[in-house]
Amino acid sequence: MQETAWQVSLVLMTIIAFGFVFVAINSGKRIKDYQPLVKSAYGTRTKLFWVLVLVFFPVMIYTLFDLPYSPGHSKQDSSAEPQVINVTGHSWYWQMSNNEVTTGTPVEINVTSADVNHGFGIYDTNMRLVAQTQAMPEYTNKIRHTFDKAGTYRILCMEYCGVAHHSMMSEIKVININEE
Template structure:
């Protein structure tokens, strides 16, 4: 719903910009002395810009209210999993969990930047972050259904990037 609102807002503003260009194009054939013309265009431009900022600010605020995933946060009794990316594999300190168990994946890299994306069995993304050398990004996950999840690299990291994956098993 919010993406549709953002799409329509974008179309309206693009139409406004096209309208300004068409207006300038139509009136460009009229010759007037530059110094004698009162420039109303500057005022219109200023109000258009301010209106654009206000509307896009409101649209951004509304569309970011309901993100399609749970807010990440630390929980008590969570399992800490070290997740290290390297060309061309993931090393997880643990890869078997139970449904409802809070987990924090501490994601880092041994060599270059990698992506760390966890996908369910329908290949829908569950969580993701960057894996960077000498830096640890925490990813908080609580699996809600059993199954086999895949960890895939989301950042092109070299010639065997496509084989870089790990498996996570979640049971009842």
């Protein structure tokens, strides 16, 4: 899967590179009378703008209420002593102070980066996003999440950060507190 992603990326990068070369070669040529073309293109652009506004604004409003992860600051969380994981994103791996937590107690995750921006996303066993934040250099973002279900949760990078972005994977093992 990762190999396929890498090969597809390479092919797409090559196509884009050819596109740039094509434009560079043809940029010297002049089209004599392009005024009518400009007029119709501007007309299309205005129409497209309003179509995008009318279609995507309601979609945005509707989907905002149905975020696939919890907002993270629920009241029941605030009293208990949290389990802490400190995370640093590197190109291209996650450095984590701890990979094992238990269900029922909030987990406080402090996320930062050693180099460029990364996206720290936690996915459950069905690959559904449960929590996420940005990993930023010289800044620490905090997320608080209480795991209800035991299992191996996957960490994926959610922000394109370079050629080996797809290999930025890690795991958090969540153990059921009653089985301890």
